[in-house]
Amino acid sequence: MTYISEITNVMEYEALAKEKLPKMVYDYYASGAEDQWTLQENRNAFSRILFRPRILRDVSKIDMTTTVLGFNISMPIMIAPTAFQKMAHPEGECATARAASAAGTIMTLSSWATSSVEEVSSTGPGIRFFQLYVTKDRNVDAQLVKRAERAGFKAIALTVDTPRLGRREADIKNRFVLPPHLTLKNYEGLYIGKMEKTDDSGLASYVANQIDRSLNWKDVKWLQTITSLPILVKGVLTAEDASLAIQYGAAGIIVSNHGARQLDYVPATVMALEEVVQAAKGRVPVFLDGGVRRGTDVFKALALGASGVFVGRPVPFSLAVDGEAGVRKVLQMLRDEFELTMALSGCRSLKEITRNHIVTHWDTPGAVARL
Numbered sequence: 001m002t003y004i005s006e007i008t009n010v011m012e013y014e015a016l017a018k019e020k021l022p023k024m025v026y027d028y029y030a031s032g033a034e035d036q037w038t039l040q041e042n043r044n045a046f047s048r049i050l051f052r053p054r055i056l057r058d059v060s061k062i063d064m065t066t067t068v069l070g071f072n073i074s075m076p077i078m079i080a081p082t083a084f085q086k087m088a089h090p091e092g093e094c095a096t097a098r099a100a101s102a103a104g105t106i107m108t109l110s111s112w113a114t115s116s117v118e119e120v121s122s123t124g125p126g127i128r129f130f131q132l133y134v135t136k137d138r139n140v141d142a143q144l145v146k147r148a149e150r151a152g153f154k155a156i157a158l159t160v161d162t163p164r165l166g167r168r169e170a171d172i173k174n175r176f177v178l179p180p181h182l183t184l185k186n187y188e189g190l191y192i193g194k195m196e197k198t199d200d201s202g203l204a205s206y207v208a209n210q211i212d213r214s215l216n217w218k219d220v221k222w223l224q225t226i227t228s229l230p231i232l233v234k235g236v237l238t239a240e241d242a243s244l245a246i247q248y249g250a251a252g253i254i255v256s257n258h259g260a261r262q263l264d265y266v267p268a269t270v271m272a273l274e275e276v277v278q279a280a281k282g283r284v285p286v287f288l289d290g291g292v293r294r295g296t297d298v299f300k301a302l303a304l305g306a307s308g309v310f311v312g313r314p315v316p317f318s319l320a321v322d323g324e325a326g327v328r329k330v331l332q333m334l335r336d337e338f339e340l341t342m343a344l345s346g347c348r349s350l351k352e353i354t355r356n357h358i359v360t361h362w363d364t365p366g367a368v369a370r371l
Contacts, residue, residue: 004118004322009313010330014079016086017317024174025087028203030258031314033166038268042291046305049300050359053231054346058093063337063349068308069155069230069251071127074104075333076350079299080259080289080310081131081157082324086114086182088320096124096315099327100298101126103335109158109182111144114178116185129136131157131234134219136212140190144228146227147186157254158223163215165207166262170358175201220248232287235262237272239279242286252285252307259290259312268303295337302350303358 002012018026029241032039064075079100086092091113100107101124107119108129117130130148134141145156170176178184184195195206223231236242237257245253253274257266266272269290277286285307292298292309301309311334314318318326347353 015318017320026171031170034264037340041268048295054281057346059343076104076308080312081108081109081110083112088316097123101330117148117151155230157232157234163213166206171201242276243280254287298338299341302353
């Protein structure tokens with residue numbers, strides 16, 4: 001058994017979290033849709049990308065800083081939105097916000113957080129984005145966006161891959177429901193219904209009742225009429241949708257398959273990334289989430305054209321094990337690994353990371369033969 005003091009990589013938090021959390025909670029965080037093929041593939045795909053390191057490059061100084069939508073951050077590693085963080089730890093999203101701020105990076109707060117935008121804002125300074133699910137009541141959505149804006153959030157990450165909830169069989173078996181002492185804090189007092197215990201997943205029933213299946217590109221335009229915040233479209237996997245996102249005014253794109261929790265047998269995000277980057281043609285930044293567990297993964301994503309990555313599951317797992325200190329350690333380990341990968345690849349700044357630093361199986365025949 002690994003003890004907290006012995007943790008040396010991000011993956012080790014998951015096994016410890018499994019020991020610590022109730023089965024229903026662990027399964028909610030850990031599982032993917034249906035056969036969970038994409039869940040495995042999000043990780044496996046990274047392992048099929050190899051490095052072409054350059055040597056003798058004077059890597060005595062490494063600069064990992066970058067800007068995202070004009071905001072300066074310490075590294076291109078940010079926190080993805082994950083719901084219900086107080087199931088993992090009593091301080092939930094507030095602990096995560098403090099950890100992100102201490103690391104000098106961005107946290108994205110979920111619409112389905114167990115802490116409100118105001119509570120997260122009150123933890124102190126920090127650059128924070130707000131993830132939005134569009135409900136059947138646009139009035140509720142508008143109120144939520146305005147509250148996030150007032151609370152100092154700097155961008156909206158609009159989730160576009162969830163007109164219906166993916167079939168997560170662990171949640172169905174466990175009849176998943178939010179523990180009774182917790183609430184969807186951002187919706188308190190907005191009367192949009194509660195998550196009830198059902199014969200399958202309480203969350204799936206809730207989504208079926210609340211989330212708007214008619215969501216379409218016109219709603220991306222509508223969102224721009226109610227807020228001046230930049231909008232990131234989260235859940236793009238194709239060149240076609242990347243082009244449409246830009247056409248409809250997105251300030252950035254997040255290549256995401258929702259942590260493999262929606263449609264199974266979509267590609268790993270790192271496999272879809274280059275197609276999206278090429279379609280974006282540098283007009284907006286492209287980010288990636290899904291399967292990032294190592295600094296090497298971060299480097300590979302940047303080499304394929306991503307401007308940064310978002311980390312999901314390691315946050316609730318490390319929160320469960322060690323609260324705020326756990327999330328801080330996850331960010332620190334990823335930072336240290338990424339810095340080492342840069343040094344050993346001969347890159348002193350993010351702009352020096354190029355497509356030539358990696359080789360993939362879809363490269364030219366000569367390169368593939370080397371694999």
